[in-house]
Amino acid sequence: MITIHHLGVSQSDRIVWLMEELGLPYKLTWYDRDPKTGGAPKEYLALHPTATAPVITDGDLVLTDSNAIVEYICQRYAQGKLCIAPDSALYPDYLYWMQYHNHLLSVFFGKSGLGEAGAESGFAKILQRREDSYYQHLNNHLAASDFLVGNELTCADILIMFDLTTFPLFGGKTLEGLDHVQAYVERVSARPAYQKAMALAGPSAKNPNA
Amino acid sequence: MITIHHLGVSQSDRIVWLMEELGLPYKLTWYDRDPKTGGAPKEYLALHPTATAPVITDGDLVLTDSNAIVEYICQRYAQGKLCIAPDSALYPDYLYWMQYHNHLLSVFFGKSGLGEAGAESGFAKILQRREDSYYQHLNNHLAASDFLVGNELTCADILIMFDLTTFPLFGGKTLEGLDHVQAYVERVSARPAYQKAMALAGPSAKNPNA
Structure with missing residues (x-):
């Protein structure tokens, strides 16, 4: 199952929305920002070398970047739903x-x-x-x-x-x-x-x- | 044939490179920047409402954005060459x-x-x-x-x-x-x-x- 590593107030809320639209199961793991600096905590920074939200894990795969994640999930878990195929006029x-x-x-x-x-x-x-x-x-x-x-x-x-x-x-x-x-x-x-x-x-x- | 509207010193040089890699024919139309302001000329700004480079035209289609253009060209004119399909491990x-x-x-x-x-x-x-x-x-x-x-x-x-x-x-x-x-x-x-x-x-x- 996909885990969404959600840093509070960040672009990762998109991925939660995507999973709800697709009706797919997921685990949501929260990370609170440092109340002083507003930065991500160590556990979040350790997830990926660039440490930018969103981050998902799927088995051994650690994937970041909103575009990459939404296309990956739709193509691999939802038969291309919410995507438009190359042969479409759109x-x-x-x-x-x-x-x-x-x-x-x-x-x-x-x-x-x-x-x-x-x-x-x-x-x-x-x-x-x-x-x-x-x-x-x-x-x-x-x-x-x-x-x-x-x-x-x-x-x-x-x-x-x-x-x-x-x-x-x-x-x-x-x-x-x-x-x-x-x-x-x-x-x-x-x-x-x-x-x-x-x-x-x-x-x-x-x-x-x- | 695809026309690449090339604003001098801009991200549109990517599209010229792509066409050369694919061995596809194209027309290259140059637009010089204003020597004082460094901005794009009126003719270039008239191509697309957001007026950012690169811009291509393909028949009636006017397309801007580097990611959009490279995927469009590879999928529609080169059978997905230089792209990676959803079923690939990569x-x-x-x-x-x-x-x-x-x-x-x-x-x-x-x-x-x-x-x-x-x-x-x-x-x-x-x-x-x-x-x-x-x-x-x-x-x-x-x-x-x-x-x-x-x-x-x-x-x-x-x-x-x-x-x-x-x-x-x-x-x-x-x-x-x-x-x-x-x-x-x-x-x-x-x-x-x-x-x-x-x-x-x-x-x-x-x-x-x-």
Whole structure:
């Protein structure tokens, strides 16, 4: 059985949600952040050399990276459910939207680094153009579509929700003025599997063993 | 035929390299950056709403994002060559290393934003730990393997070379002290397809029509 090693308030909540959507069994192991530094505890850092969330174990396999984990689980345990196959007309869209959360993350990281001091630099202007265009493109896309790819939930949706709901809690871009993105977040948030996953492992969930 | 819209000094050199490795025909359309701002010209910005490199067109399809483009081309035009299929023992490794270049990019963006002013912040320490662990893990991995996944070139190699060779030109991490990464870069750089692609579209290539 797959074990999700969940660092509190981290991208690993995606994997809990995925397992609930697929109806697959899993073990959820919680790790609390250091209350002083906000960093991961030693036991978590020991799981993988790069020590970034999420991390799963599956027998001898230790796998990290959100994209890798969601594709691995869907292909190996769910016959490709929530993925789009290469022969589908939606395949280019799927490939594209699967990566979108990483673009939002890069901008979030860049702006987090900038702080207020560098807000007028040339780099800040590039970042701002990127952030504006990424969120506006997403908003325009969701004006005409209930999900990121086609008319059903895919792994691309599983990946992007964290960015849209959790970056704003840490100084990242809010969804103000992005009406179609807001409606999408509300629509997806109403899914029973999402609600169960967030209750277990979302940003406001608590370690049940603490 | 696929057209690669190549913005000078950008991640689109990956796609030229991919086409040369696969021996596929393509059209290369150059766009020079604005000599003052370093930004993309209007014609390039008009190609796609997010206007980030690389961009390809294939008939009516306009596709951006490196991961999306390399998988699309290999699956649709090369019977999955340079990809690893879900039923292969190497599949989890492939999924993992396909995303690695994005992690290096996130750290590069974060550090570019920081500049010297924020180098002592808590965020700077998190970024530094991430950068150190990502590059060290890569170095350790390449001590035992000629390529990122298994014993042959895959799309994961196509994606990461830009980060390793071009970030240092813009203040990013150099490969000093990372002997196995250096040896990997030299080994891959010796490939005829890579050399041809860099001559056509690498960081020091010039627009043939300028």
